[in-house]
Amino acid sequence: xxxxxxxxxxxxxxxDPHGPTPVSRPxxxxxxxxxxxxxxxxxxxxxxxxxxxxxxxxxxxxxLADALPYILGYRPEDCVVLLGLRQRDGYGRFGGRVRLxxxxxxxxxxxVARQLARSLIIGGEHRGDKSDAIVVFVCKEPTEGETGRRxxxxxxxxxxxxxxxxxxxxxxxxxxxxxxxxxxxxxxCPGGCCPPEGTSMGxxxxxxxxxxATYAGLQVRGSLxxxxxxxxxxxxxxxxxxxxxxxxxxxxxxxxxxxxSRPSVTTETLDLARRAMVRLADRPTTPGxxxxxxxxxxxxxxxxxxxxxxxxxxxETRDEAAEWMEGxxxxxxxxxxxxxxxxxxxxxxxxxxxxxxxAGWAAWSTGDSLEAREALAMALAADPDYLFAWLLHTxxxxxxxxxxxxxxxxxxxxxxxxxxxxxxxAAGAGAADRESAAVDHEPTGVDDEATGVDDExxxxxxxxxxxxxxxxxxxxxxxxVEREAEAAEGMGSSRPVLPAVGATALRSSRxxxxxxxxxxxxxxxxxxRGPRPKGPSTRPGGRPARSGGSRRQR
Numbered sequence: 021x022x023x024x025x026x027x028x029x030x031x032x033x034x035x036d037p038h039g040p041t042p043v044s045r046p047x048x049x050x051x052x053x054x055x056x057x058x059x060x061x062x063x064x065x066x067x068x069x070x071x072x073x074x075x076x077x078x079x080x081x082x083x084l085a086d087a088l089p090y091i092l093g094y095r096p097e098d099c100v101v102l103l104g105l106r107q108r109d110g111y112g113r114f115g116g117r118v119r120l121x122x123x124x125x126x127x128x129x130x131x132v133a134r135q136l137a138r139s140l141i142i143g144g145e146h147r148g149d150k151s152d153a154i155v156v157f158v159c160k161e162p163t164e165g166e167t168g169r170r171x172x173x174x175x176x177x178x179x180x181x182x183x184x185x186x187x188x189x190x191x192x193x194x195x196x197x198x199x200x201x202x203x204x205x206x207x208x209c210p211g212g213c214c215p216p217e218g219t220s221m222g223x224x225x226x227x228x229x230x231x232x233a234t235y236a237g238l239q240v241r242g243s244l245x246x247x248x249x250x251x252x253x254x255x256x257x258x259x260x261x262x263x264x265x266x267x268x269x270x271x272x273x274x275x276x277x278x279x280x281s282r283p284s285v286t287t288e289t290l291d292l293a294r295r296a297m298v299r300l301a302d303r304p305t306t307p308g309x310x311x312x313x314x315x316x317x318x319x320x321x322x323x324x325x326x327x328x329x330x331x332x333x334x335x336e337t338r339d340e341a342a343e344w345m346e347g348x349x350x351x352x353x354x355x356x357x358x359x360x361x362x363x364x365x366x367x368x369x370x371x372x373x374x375x376x377x378x379a380g381w382a383a384w385s386t387g388d389s390l391e392a393r394e395a396l397a398m399a400l401a402a403d404p405d406y407l408f409a410w411l412l413h414t415x416x417x418x419x420x421x422x423x424x425x426x427x428x429x430x431x432x433x434x435x436x437x438x439x440x441x442x443x444x445x446a447a448g449a450g451a452a453d454r455e456s457a458a459v460d461h462e463p464t465g466v467d468d469e470a471t472g473v474d475d476e477x478x479x480x481x482x483x484x485x486x487x488x489x490x491x492x493x494x495x496x497x498x499x500x501v502e503r504e505a506e507a508a509e510g511m512g513s514s515r516p517v518l519p520a521v522g523a524t525a526l527r528s529s530r531x532x533x534x535x536x537x538x539x540x541x542x543x544x545x546x547x548x549r550g551p552r553p554k555g556p557s558t559r560p561g562g563r564p565a566r567s568g569g570s571r572r573q574r
Contacts (some may be wrong), residue, residue, distance in 0.1 A: 021150060030495060047526055057162055070452075071181050081195065081197060081204065081206050081219075082204065082219055082220075082221065082226075082227075082502075083227040083228065083229065084143070084156070084195065084197070084228060085197055085199055085204045085221060086156070086221060086224065086225070086227040086229075086230055087223065087227050087229035087233075088101070088157055088159075088199075089224075089230075089240040090225075090229060090230050090233040090234075090238060090240060091103065091114065091229075092117075092119070092390075093238070093239075093240065093241060093390045094240060094241050094242060094243060094244060094247065094390060095240060095242065095243040095244075096119070096157065096159040096199075096243075096244065097159055097160075097161060097244055097245055098121060098122055098159065098160055098161065098244075099119050099120060099121050099122060099158075099159055099244070100119070100120055100121075100122055100136070100156070100157065100158050100159075100178070100182070101117060101118070101119045101156070101157040101159070102117060102118045102119075102140050102154055102155075102156055102182070102186075103115075103117045103136070103154065103155045103157070104116045104117060104140055104144060104149070104151030104153075104154055104155075105142075105151060105152060105153040105154065105155065105194070106149075106150065106151060106152050107152045108152070115144060115149045115150075115151050116140055116144045116147070116149050116151070117140070118136050118139050118140045120132065120136060122158065122160060122175070122178070126177065126178075129177065129178045129181050130181055132222070133178065133181035133182045133184075133185040134185045134188075136182065136185070137182065137185035137186045137188070137189055137191075138185075138189065140154065140186075141186065141189040141190075141191050142189065143153075143418075147418065147419065148418035150302035151191050152191065153191065153192055153193075153194045153534055154186050154191055154192070154193045154194070154196070155193070155194060155195045155196070155197075156179060156182050156183070156193050156196035156197070156207075157196075157197050157199060158175050158178065158179060158196075158198050158199070159198075159199045159200070160175060160198070160199075160200050161200060161201065162200055162201050163345050165310075167201070168198075168200035168201035168202075168203050168205075168217075168218055169205075169216060169217065171198065171200040171201075172198040172200065172205045172218070175198060176207065179196050179198070179207045180207075182196070183196060183207075189330050191452075193208070195208050196208050196320070199221070200218075202220065202221050203217070203218030203219060203220055203221060204219055204221060205218045205219070208485055225240075225390060228302050235536075241390065242309075244394065246309070247390070247391060247394045248398065249310070250309060250310075250358055250362075250396065251358060251361045251362065251372075251376060251379065251394070251395055251398055252361070252362065253363065253364060253365045254317075256360055257537075258365040258366060260322050260323065261322050261326070261365050262365050262366040262367075262368070263322075264325070264326035265326045265329065265330065265363075265365070265366075265368050265371075267323075268323070268324065268326035268327050268329070268330040269326075269330050272285055272327065272330045273330065276333065276334045277333075282334065282336070285334060285337065286331075286334060286336055286337040286340065287333055288327075288331070289327065289328060289332065289334075289337050289341075290330030290337065290341065291338060291535070292324060292327060292328055293341060293353075293356060294454050295329055295465060296319070296324065296328070297344075297349075297352040297353065297356055300316060300319060300352050300355050300356060301321045301348070301352055303315055303319065304317075311357065312355075313359070316355050316356075316358070317359055317360045317544060319359075320359055320360075320363070322363075325359070325360060325363040326363070327369070328356075328360055329360050329363060329371050329374070329375065330371070332374040332375060332378070333371060334358070338374050338378065338408070339429075339432065340376075340433075341353070341378055342378060342381055342429055343429055343433050344382070345381065345382060345385040345426055345429065346385065346426070350382045350385055350386050351382075351386065353378070353382050354379055354382040354383055354386070356382070357375040357376070357378040357379035357382060358375075358379055360375035361375040361376050361379060361395075362400075364402075369402055370402050370403045371402075372398070372399070372402045373399045373400075373402045373406040373409060374399075374406075376395050376396070376398050376399035376402060376409070377395070377396060377399040377406060377409040377412065379391075379395040380392045380393070380394075380395035380396035380399060380409070380412060380413070381412055381425075383395060384412070384416055384422050384425075385422045385425075385426060387422075389416060392412075392416055393413070393416055393417065396409050396412050396413040396416065397413060399414060400447055403560055412425070436474070484515065
């Protein structure tokens with residue numbers, strides 16, 4: 021297959037996605053150029069064909085050549101196509117098909133011929149799609165100064181190698197056509213039945229098969245060159261884009277290689293891609309494909325495109341981007357991936373493998389296997405070791421459904437989201453544990469303060485008995501003084517009592533001081549204790565104090 025650089029790439033195998041359609045297999049009839057050429061029938065089983073079981077006869081090689089673009093879905097150019105036929109109940113059915121760009125070097129033809137025959141015949145048998153016969157098409161436009169007949173003669177050896185290679189695997193080639201410059205030649209025409217100048221292809225789309233395909237809604241979507249042009253860098257602005265890619269690589273490559281900063285690059289790249297897709301959504305699609313591509317290119321700056329291209333070189337970022345695979349997301353993503361592939365200029369051609377693979381996946385996921393195969397083949401040409409492109413290309417060519425791949429991607433997304441939730445929960449639990457540790461440390465200080473108060477109260481309680489003893493002694497002294505005064509009055513003694521009163525007053529002063537000290541201590545002790553609140557105490561913030569934290573239980 022023609023690749024991103026225009027060279028020969030991996031072979032494309034295309035089983036009929038909806039099963040082959042019955043076609044008539046008439047006896048050998050008259051070839052437009054003469055007798056003896058097999059009259060092959062053929063028809064595609066198109067999507068939603070109103071009468072899929074109705075045999076359609078292809079009465080000549082010219083009708084078969086005219087039907088080829090409808091069988092493939094595009095106009096083949098500069099390629100070789102091998103189309104398998106299966107015999108069932110007297111009818112032929114189209115089976116698998118393989119296509120490859122014609123190798124430029126003749127020394128490569130033997131190996132390529134055998135590879136193509138093996139791919140169609142042996143690969144088909146493994147898939148239960150064994151071919152009973154094969155039709156070969158070589159499509160090549162003449163170079164400047166060359167004629168179609170010269171092209172036919174130049175490729176005759178290649179076609180002969182294809183016929184013998186298929187015969188080695190036990191499957192005959194019943195027709196081989198060269199299509200060039202609007203004319204065709206049959207390599208299986210015995211005795212030179214075809215005119216030397218070839219047979220005109222006639223009006224395109226005039227065959228019965230082409231009419232049936234058109235009625236079923238199938239269209240020829242242009243040539244392979246037109247498909248490839250949408251995925252290749254365009255002329256102009258290459259120096260500015262290359263400079264932007266250089267700057268993005270210097271900035272992002274070290275961060276991608278660093279495990280700690282890589283997740284942030286993924287987030288930034290995907291956020292930028294989402295913003296670009298929003299811009300694309302705001303611009304309606306235009307009828308012309310090339311006009312739409314020009315419009316999409318104008319919506320991306322060189323810096324944005326460079327950041328996206330470099331960011332997608334990270335595997336995890338690319339895998340997350342592949343999750344845009346359904347509905348409107350897939351359509352917008354496909355436009356974005358095409359635009360990024362067109363920005364891989366100069367020495368950054370190998371960087372196109374990532375956006376080309378994503379474009380192929382988005383196209384396949386939305387049902388466009390034709391563009392998917394072309395984009396994936398171009399991705400492998402840009403980087404032959406790109407595993408994701410190889411896996412998708414193989415699956416697409418083997419006829420696997422895209423839903424199986426989508427389910428794998430959905431599971432991967434669910435696992436990644438579950439892991440992110442677990443990390444978030446673990447981070448939350450760690451923060452809660454740290455807060456709890458800080459809270460547990462705070463009551464210790466409160467308990468220490470409470471213990472100090474308790475110690476003060478204990479000290480005050482220890483001083484109260486001493487104060488009480490001093491008060492009792494003072495009371496006894498006052499009683500003794502009063503009794504002396506009463507005795508003196510009763511005896512009528514003329515002895516002055518002033519000295520005695522003075523001595524009592526002296527002792528009373530010491531007793532008063534002791535009383536004042538005792539009362540002060542009692543007031544202090546009572547204020548320190550205070551009334552204890554009923555129920556659990558609380559700390560600032562409304563959190564209950566830890567019970568039993570005091571060293572003194574009261």
